[in-house]
Amino acid sequence: MRVSLDTKDFAKYPFLKESQQFMLQNHESVDTFLHSSPGKVAVRYAVDRIRRALSHQGPAGAGDDEGQTLPSDNLGIRLEVSSYALSRILVSCAKDRALIDRLTRYEAARAFSFLENEDEPKRNYIARQVGFTLEQSSFPVSRYVEVTAGMREERWRLINREIHEGRVMLEPLETEELLKEQIRVTLHSQLPLEVPASLCSDLAPYVSRVQETFQQRMIEDYGEVDESCFPPCMQALASALSEGMNITHSGRFALTAFLHNIGMDSTQIIELYCRAPDFDVSKTQYQVEHISGRGGAGTEYTAPSCAAMRTLGLCAKSEGACEKVNHPLNYYRYRKKGRGTAPQKKELPS
Ligand code: SF4
Structure with missing residues (x-):
């Protein structure tokens, strides 16, 4: 039609x-x-x-x-x-x-909120424009993995899915959620633009x-830096540094990005690193400024998600709150706010 x-x-x-x-x-x-x-x-x-x-x-x-x-x-x-x-x-x-x-x-969320109220032909048409087919109740595994790569809730993990003959089964509402994610992935893949x-x-x-x-x-979200609210993974990395232990390159990246994201300035971060056995001030300064977007291409980095931390072998999950978050920053924000209720899973960059 x-x-x-x-x-x-x-x-x-x-x-x-x-x-x-x-x-x-x-x-x-x-x-x-x-x-x-x-x-x-x-x-x-x-x-x-x-x-x-x-x-x-x-x-x-x-x-x-x-x-x-x-x-x-x-x-x-x-x-x-x-x-x-x-x-x-x-x-x-x-x-x-x-x-x-x-x-x-x-x-993606804005477009999706309009899309929910469209008639079926228009919804299907717009879905196709971002390379998505709505009229299906299952996805081939490879396609499913591609679409869900940035979705961090446990229910999207392949091991938690029902698979039949190489296809991952989906509920109708899940197909809609995947469409929203596909819009986000499509828009994200187009950025940054090469602007003169x-x-x-x-x-x-x-x-x-x-x-x-x-x-x-960021300041409203995270307020003053409070080490007692760090998630176990970041506490473990910070403690390793304090005890003069060496941490891996990916551990340094994760910790530095996390500290920068919660508002610690470069000098404070470098002070933390001065306890490392191989501390080199100019090298550390270069790395910290690179991760915080003040050097090189000016790209600012975000701490890895829990899924990425797990892949890197850096997750130190040791208590219940970790079950409810998908990002170390969400853990920190939750602890800072001291809310009594479980933290909401919020999508954060990987
Ligand atoms: S679950 Fe997330 S926040 Fe908790 S220790 Fe692992 S990576 Fe850190």
């Missing part, structure tokens, strides 16, 4: 090729657009879009944009689609993996706003 998209669909699903074609109707370069009045508005919308992504709390908040008023006129829709494109440019200029991760999770340095330079004030908001969110 032929599916016809209306202009509101471009605002709902700005990643579709039709949405991009709609935006390119005026044949303007990005530079020309940015200097136009709509362009100036669109870049502010793009900053707001990223800020919403930073406030977005993962799958539990998937409906954050549900009920939002979508623009109905062409200019409003053009601004909406442009803000999507510009937000991708801004996070690419920021060269921050965690920011890219937050934005793509938000975009001159354009990043023009957009620098907006990139700074986004980075400031992100840092603020």
Whole structure:
């Protein structure tokens, strides 16, 4: 059945090729657009879009944009689609993996919240645009592994699935969840964009706003550094360092990224490493600055997920709370907040 998209669909699903074609109707370069009045508005919308992504709390908040008023006129829709494109440019200029991760999770959840209310032909059509087929109750194992690679809940692990003749069986709602994940993976695979340095330079004030908001969110999330709230894996790595034991390269990476993510500054991190038997200040400084995004390509790293920590042999699961988290940062945030209830599984970058 032929599916016809209306202009509101471009605002709902700005990643579709039709949405991009709609935006390119005026044949303007990005530079020309940015200097136009709509362009100036669109870049502010793009900053707001990223800020919403930073406030977005993962799958539990998937409906954050549900009920939002979508623009109905062409200019409003053009601004909406442009803000999507510009937000991708801004996070690419920021060269921050965690920011890219937050934005793509938000975009996938936003699109999915609209998709849930579409009729079947349109849902199937949009799913196909991201390489996904909704009308199936099982996936070949290889395809299943590919789609679920970033999903950290235990129920998605292959050993917890029912497999028949090389196919992983799925409940209807699980197929929907995989579609959302496929949208996220598709959008994530497209970033960062290769943005000319001159354009990043023009957009620098907006990139700074986004980075400031992100840092603020991290401070709100994690507050003052409190070692007593470290997860067992990070406690074990920090203790090994304190006791003058050598830790592996991947252990150093995980610990450094974790300490940076929770707000410890480079000097404090280097002080911790000075207890290591092979401590070399300039080498340590280089590594810490590289991981925290202050050196080299400016890419900021996020601590590995629990699944990755397990693969690296760095998981030191020793208590119940670990059963409820999928990321050491979630463990830390939970302990910091001192909540009495079990932590929610939140999707964090691997
Ligand atoms: S389960 Fe996660 S948080 Fe707990 S020790 Fe293992 S890696 Fe760390």
